[in-house]
Amino acid sequence: xxxxxxxxxxxxxxxxxxxxxxxxxxxxxxxxxxxxxxxxxxxxxxxxxxxxxxxxxxxxxxxxxxxxxxxxxxxxxxxxxxxxxxxxxxxxxxxxxxxxxxxxxxxxxxxxxxxxxxxxxxxxxxxxxxxxxxxxxxxxxxxxxxxxxxxxxxxxxxxxxxxxxxxxxxxxxxxxxxxxxxxxxxxxxxxxxxxxxxxxxxxxxxxxxxxxxxxxxxxxxxxxxxxxxxxxxxxxxxxxxxxxxxxxxxxxxxxxxxxxxxxxxxxxxxxxxxxxxxxxxxxxxxxxxxxxxxxxxxxxxxxxxxxxxxxxxxxxxxxxxxxxxxxxxxxxxxxxxxxxxxxxxxxxxxxxxxxxxxxxxxxxxxxxxxxxxxxxxxxxxxxxxxxxxxxxxxxxxxxxxxxxxxxxxxxxxxxxxxxxxxxxxxxxxxx
Numbered sequence: 001x002x003x004x005x006x007x008x009x010x011x012x013x014x015x016x017x018x019x020x021x022x023x024x025x026x027x028x029x030x031x032x033x034x035x036x037x038x039x040x041x042x043x044x045x046x047x048x049x050x051x052x053x054x055x056x057x058x059x060x061x062x063x064x065x066x067x068x069x070x071x072x073x074x075x076x077x078x079x080x081x082x083x084x085x086x087x088x089x090x091x092x093x094x095x096x097x098x099x100x101x102x103x104x105x106x107x108x109x110x111x112x113x114x115x116x117x118x119x120x121x122x123x124x125x126x127x128x129x130x131x132x133x134x135x136x137x138x139x140x141x142x143x144x145x146x147x148x149x150x151x152x153x154x155x156x157x158x159x160x161x162x163x164x165x166x167x168x169x170x171x172x173x174x175x176x177x178x179x180x181x182x183x184x185x186x187x188x189x190x191x192x193x194x195x196x197x198x199x200x201x202x203x204x205x206x207x208x209x210x211x212x213x214x215x216x217x218x219x220x221x222x223x224x225x226x227x228x229x230x231x232x233x234x235x236x237x238x239x240x241x242x243x244x245x246x247x248x249x250x251x252x253x254x255x256x257x258x259x260x261x262x263x264x265x266x267x268x269x270x271x272x273x274x275x276x277x278x279x280x281x282x283x284x285x286x287x288x289x290x291x292x293x294x295x296x297x298x299x300x301x302x303x304x305x306x307x308x309x310x311x312x313x314x315x316x317x318x319x320x321x322x323x324x325x326x327x328x329x330x331x332x333x334x335x336x337x338x339x340x341x342x343x344x345x346x347x348x349x350x351x352x353x354x355x356x357x358x359x360x361x362x363x364x365x366x367x368x369x370x371x372x373x374x375x376x377x378x379x380x381x382x383x384x385x386x387x388x389x390x391x392x393x394x395x396x397x398x399x400x401x402x403x404x405x406x407x408x409x410x411x412x413x414x415x416x417x418x419x420x421x422x423x424x425x426x427x428x429x430x431x
Contacts, residue, residue, distance in 0.1 A: 004074040012243040012387055014081050019239060020380035021085030022092060022372070050094055051164040058085035058158055062151045069144030089372060092119070096368035100357055101165045106288050109303060109354040113280030116350040117272060120238075120342060124269040127242070131262025140258075218366050219374070222423060223359045226412045227352040228371050232378025233409055234344045237318060237385040237402050238268070241338055244390050248328050267335025268342040271317075275310065275347030282306045283351045287358075300358035301420040303351055304413060310348025311410040315403040317341035322399025344406075352413075359424070 045053045064084030071077035095115050103111040120183065130143040218224045245264055249256040283306040290302035315339025324333035353371060357364045390398055 004077070006074045010074065012247070013384065014078060015239060015243065016380050016383045016386075017078060018081050018085035018088075019208035019235070019376045019383065021082045022089040022376040045094070047163050050098060051158075051162050054091055054094060054162060055089045055155070057090040057159050058151065058155045060084075061091075062148060062155060065144050065148040065151055069141045069148060069317075081206065088377070093369050093372040096371070097365040098165045098351070100361060105298065105361070106291070108358060109283035109286060109287070109306075109351065110280040112354045112377060113276055113283075113346055113350045114359070116279070116353065117276050117287065117346050120272040120345040121269060123238070123242075124265045124272060124342065127246075127265045128262040128269075131257070131259040166369050191383040204241075216362070218363060218370055219361075222412075222416060222419075223356045224367060224370060226409075226416060227349075227356040227367075228374035229378070229412065230344075230352055230406075231349045231371060232339075232375035233406050234314060234349050235375050235379040235380065236382035236405065238342055238345065238387040239379055240402070241268075241321060241341060243383065243386050244325070245334065245338070247387060247390075249331075256327060264331060264335055264338070267337075267339040271339030271341070271343040272346050274339075274341045275345065275350075278306060278309055278347040279350035279354075280346075284355060298358075299420070299424070300355050301424070303355050303358070303415060304417055307348035307351040307410075307413065310344040310351070311407075311413070313340045314342075314344025315406040315410070316347060317343070318399045318403035318406065322396045322403075325395035325399070348410075355416075 048056075061084055064080050064087060067080035068077060068084065068426070071080055096112070099108070099111045099115060129146075130140070133143045133146055134140050219228070242265075246261055247252070249261050249264070251285055283303040286306055287298070287300070287303050293297050317337045320337030320340060321334055322337075324330045353367075356367050356371070360367060393401070
């Protein structure tokens with residue numbers, strides 16, 4: 001704020017713009033589904049594969065971090081953050097698809113909670129690390145420089161260790177044709193290569209255009225709609241809490257140092273970590289137990305009871321924070337409330353994301369894109385005017401309103417349980 005002479009609202013928007021671009025960048029990723037091969041890819045991956053899409057995205061993200069560290073104006077810094085958000089969004093949208101391709105259904109929630117957990121832990125650790133760097137090195141730019149080094153190391157590991165996870169579903173389901181076994185049944189390639197290529201190109205173009213609409217069509221499904229609403233609101237309320245806590249504790253009469261403010265994120269970090277076994281292991285345990293009792297018949301809805309603790313604690317955390325921020329000296333209570341709110345990211349939002357993907361496993365790519373776009377767009381929308389909202393209503397009214405909205409969104413889960421048979425049939429027709 002001092003270096004670029006910007007207002008508190010402008011400084012807070014650096015984070016909210018990143019949220020928006022994290023979501024919008026996913027619009028450039030469109031799923032392409034071939035029912036004959038059970039093959040799914042995202043349109044950059046359709047051209048170069050998931051491995052190279054991620055490598056290119058991490059490279060752009062590295063460039064954006066270097067730019068952020070050397071920006072000489074607020075406008076330049078904002079542009080760098082927007083570019084970084086777009087690159088990060090590509091990676092974020094790909095991950096649910098990679099997990100769905102890599103892990104069996106019985107372990108899907110545990111795999112997904114690691115993904116969601118690392119997203120949330122990164123947001124919690126970032127302010128702690130940035131505060132420590134600002135205190136030790138005396139300049140905020142060094143955080144972006146250190147980040148650039150970390151991203152460069154990550155890029156090297158991606159190049160060396162990240163495999164391509166896309167596979168041909170037919171070959172997995174039908175089995176490979178071994179040498180000497182039914183070789184005559186293998187269809188021969190056509191000699192009319194020119195005509196075949198023309199047909200394939202037209203078909204591929206039509207599929208790519210059609211697939212741009214497919215993620216948006218899924219929003220009418222209650223399983224997907226409820227997931228993105230709760231995920232988006234939880235992300236948005238977490239961002240609002242982060243913005244307001246930084247603003248309150250940097251202004252007079254408190255005037256806390258960056259490291260002290262960063263350490264307040266320890267509360268959110270603890271909440272995220274506590275939620276990991278709830279949203280992962282517990283959800284999978286309920287699913288696997290129900291599958292055994294039904295003689296192998298799977299039902300994704302059996303994961304939903306695992307989100308009950310998060311549905312109660314996460315909105316309650318907003319209420320705790322609202323009353324604590326009336327007297328900011330109660331920073332311990334603020335940390336507790338923040339931890340309760342962030343518990344919902346891994347303890348309940350992840351359960352819903354796993355449930356949605358489990359309902360429509362062949363649409364994991366579409367759900368990943370849609371969840372990424374919607375949750376980050378909702379997060380941007382609700383956090384954009386957070387500072388003005390706070391000044392107009394005060395902490396108690398603002399955070400109580402946030403709690404009421406979040407509790408109301410969790411009530412939408414009840415119809416998912418009551419109408420589970422109907423929704424499962426509807427989802428099967430969509431697939």
